[in-house]
Amino acid sequence: MAGRFLRVKCPKCSNEQNIYEKVAIEVKCLVCGETLALPTGGKAKLLVKVAQPIKG
Secondary structure, three states: OOOOEEEEEOOOOOOEEEEEOOOOOOEEOOOOOOEEEEOOOOOOEEOOEEEEEOOO
16 A cells, blocks of 8 residues: 655644655654654654645
């Protein structure tokens, strides 16, 4: 089954960015560098709240 994209919000700087729900590498905030998600081999371990799923 295919993954989807999520809009997440950084708790440190409130920047919102889109990430894939099945990340292969650690995802950091593009503004402050805070870690947002970690790879697990399947769905990512999200360290932040999801602002909204992106429909596509």
